[in-house]
Amino acid sequence: MGFLHVPLRNRPSLALDLLEPVRPWIDEWLWQQVQKGLLTPKQFTFSKEDGCRLDALGRKAFFSAWYDEAESWLRRYVIA
Numbered sequence: 001m002g003f004l005h006v007p008l009r010n011r012p013s014l015a016l017d018l019l020e021p022v023r024p025w026i027d028e029w030l031w032q033q034v035q036k037g038l039l040t041p042k043q044f045t046f047s048k049e050d051g052c053r054l055d056a057l058g059r060k061a062f063f064s065a066w067y068d069e070a071e072s073w074l075r076r077y078v079i080a
Helices: 011-035 057-080
Strands: 044-047 051-054
Touching: 011 057, 051 057
Parallel strands: none
Antiparallel strands: 044 051
């Protein structure tokens, strides 16, 4: 059970809480990817039920970049 994220059914609240300290670096990495053109506004959808979501092409681009670059980037800036 987390305390920053409200516990909801099928939501990993504690895991989300544990990631909060590194969130600024993850946000920075993601912003750099947006500036490079990895993601575009057209790849996002929004609805009241689901919130803001990436479409299939956006998810593919994001996860490819995440697994190729983000871990080494975070090690350099967060763990160093």
